[in-house]
Amino acid sequence: MPDYLVLAIEAQDRVGITLDLLAVLYRHHLNISSMEVDPGLAYIKLAPPPDRGELVRELAGIPGVKRVSEMEALPSEGRQRQMEAILESISEGVLATDEKGSITLINPAAEKIVQHPREKVLGRSVGEILAPDVPMLKTLATGMGYDNEEVMINTNPRSHYIMTTRPIKKENGPITGVVAALKDMSQV
Incomplete structure (x- = not known):
């Protein structure tokens, strides 16, 4: 089992969407390791929850959320690895x-x-x-x-x-x- 769960959440760009996402994580007693937010997208890195499916369903049920998917890493982590590979080469x-x-x-x-x-x-x-x-x-x-x-x-x-x-x-x-x-x- 991976050390972290990274979620990509595609959502309507509206006031309060980030607060709604955080409220779900709070209810599940999940600690956020890192979070990146762009218009219409939120990326959240956290310890894997006991019931991943329930968490994903609850996040997907938030008004304005279009899709919740798992990722290997945060976008910034991917860019960091790419930059390190370039510098080393x-x-x-x-x-x-x-x-x-x-x-x-x-x-x-x-x-x-x-x-x-x-x-x-x-x-x-x-x-x-x-x-x-x-x-x-x-x-x-x-x-x-x-x-x-x-x-x-x-x-x-x-x-x-x-x-x-x-x-x-x-x-x-x-x-x-x-x-x-x-x-x-x-x-x-």
């Missing part, structure tokens, strides 16, 4: 930071470039790991992306790379981080 190094310049993401190619495993890099300053004048820090300061900037990386021996950066921003808001791609100069 590309040969360029990819790093991302938060707004303070602390590394939040590093793919396997970037681990090889910086000569440190992910566990030793995550949470540390990109300036400390790569170089103090790395374009990622300029992107954080200016909000501008940089294309094909030459950088010397703090490795043993120091190595030349080409870096392209882009700011990560909230919609019409402040910079929340930066993402960069690294290419070995010898491969350009």
